[in-house]
Amino acid sequence: MQDLVIRRPDDWHLHLRDGGMLRGVIADTSRHFARAIIMPNLVPPVVTTADAAAYRERILAAVPTEHRFEPLMTLYLTEGTDPDDVEAGHRRGLVKAVKLYPAGATTNSHSGVRDIEKAMPVLERMAEIGLPLCVHGEVTIADVDIFDREAVFIETVLDPLRRRLPELRVTMEHVTTKDGVDYINTSKANLAGSITTHHLIINRNAILVGGIKPHYYCLPVAKREKHRLALRAAATSGDARFFLGTDSAPHVDPLKECACGCAGIYTSINTMSCLAHVFEEEGALDRLEAFTSLNGPAWYGLPVNEETITLRKQEQPVRYPAKVETEAGPVTVFDPMFPLYWAVV
Numbered sequence: 162m163q164d165l166v167i168r169r170p171d172d173w174h175l176h177l178r179d180g181g182m183l184r185g186v187i188a189d190t191s192r193h194f195a196r197a198i199i200m201p202n203l204v205p206p207v208v209t210t211a212d213a214a215a216y217r218e219r220i221l222a223a224v225p226t227e228h229r230f231e232p233l234m235t236l237y238l239t240e241g242t243d244p245d246d247v248e249a250g251h252r253r254g255l256v257k258a259v260k261l262y263p264a265g266a267t268t269n270s271h272s273g274v275r276d277i278e279k280a281m282p283v284l285e286r287m288a289e290i291g292l293p294l295c296v297h298g299e300v301t302i303a304d305v306d307i308f309d310r311e312a313v314f315i316e317t318v319l320d321p322l323r324r325r326l327p328e329l330r331v332t333m334e335h336v337t338t339k340d341g342v343d344y345i346n347t348s349k350a351n352l353a354g355s356i357t358t359h360h361l362i363i364n365r366n367a368i369l370v371g372g373i374k375p376h377y378y379c380l381p382v383a384k385r386e387k388h389r390l391a392l393r394a395a396a397t398s399g400d401a402r403f404f405l406g407t408d409s410a411p412h413v414d415p416l417k418e419c420a421c422g423c424a425g426i427y428t429s430i431n432t433m434s435c436l437a438h439v440f441e442e443e444g445a446l447d448r449l450e451a452f453t454s455l456n457g458p459a460w461y462g463l464p465v466n467e468e469t470i471t472l473r474k475q476e477q478p479v480r481y482p483a484k485v486e487t488e489a490g491p492v493t494v495f496d497p498m499f500p501l502y503w504a505v506v
């Protein structure tokens with residue numbers, strides 16, 4: 162038996178959805194995580210400070226009474242977003258970031274940004290007030306190969322934007338490529354990246370070898386092995402620019418297991434077990450805390466959590482359910498394809 166005590170972790174990219182799904186999944190996060198950056202891609206999206214305030218109340222109402230959990234709210238950037246509303250939400254401490262979805266890039270992104278020019282007044286205001294922009298970094302150009310969409314986004318959208326607005330603080334969310342890791346590593350300031358649990362574990366073979374596996378499909382889609390290795394190196398490096406954003410993204414099974422399945426992998430429930438396994442494999446258990454509990458708060462300007470959690474390596478594998486049952490329907494849990502021995506006790 163081996164114990165690892167770390168500060169309570171936070172999740173810097175999480176989808177909780179709403180209604181019955183929210184009620185079904187929230188405890189899997191609030192059991193282990195103290196805070197999470199909540200993605201605003203509901204239908205309709207969380208666009209205004211008033212939307213975010215109302216959504217926050219719905220989340221808090223769903224948290225089990227025995228858990229302490231703070232949702233960190235984000236606004237969904239549209240071409241009509243009002244800079245004054247964003248600033249007001251930030252000033253009152255409610256809005257922690259604004260999220261850029263290129264229109265059509267991922268789940269519920271149709272209200273996102275088509276022409277970044279139209280979002281410049283908001284982005285300029287955010288640069289002024291120090292409010293981070295979270296980006297889903299993929300282009301949506303039809304003739305760009307889906308495996309290249311992150312690298313092309315960095316070159317054609319993100320880098321030009323950062324040159325134009327060097328003061329804008331940008332979180333590259335769910336980095337999936339070596340290109341992304343390299344871009345962050347060479348940046349001097351105002352850029353950080355979140356990395357998911359699943360992208361540290363699977364490459365694109367998981368989706369396609371031996372039959373099509375919809376529960377390994379997410380966006381950005383998992384890439385080649387060399388990219389997974391670059392993500393592992395970044396996550397386990399201790400470098401303050403990289404931190405955990407699980408991108409746990411529940412969809413009910415019928416919407417995954419069909420002819421046009423949704424993108425998203427549900428990892429909230431077993432993320433800490435998976436991460437301890439990965440960090441142990443990389444000989445970096447001593448840097449797990451930086452990735453899950455220290456680097457994120459530093460980037461978002463928040464205090465670290467005072468509470469701790471204990472991870473224990475057990476003799477027998479930890480049992481997680483194959484599916485989480487919610488009022489909205491069953492949600493399949495991420496299967497790392499190896500037994501997990503680390504449990505949160």
Ligand SMILES: NC(=O)N[C@@H](CC(=O)O)C(=O)O
Pocket residue numbers: 176202267268269297378379380381408410411424425426
């Ligand atoms: N990651 C995903 O595959 N899906 C996310 C959207 C996103 O984060 O891109 C979702 O909302 O389902």
Ligand SMILES: [Zn+2]
Pocket residue numbers: 267297334335380381
């Ligand atoms: Zn995304």
Ligand SMILES: [Zn+2]
Pocket residue numbers: 174175176200408410
């Ligand atoms: Zn996401």
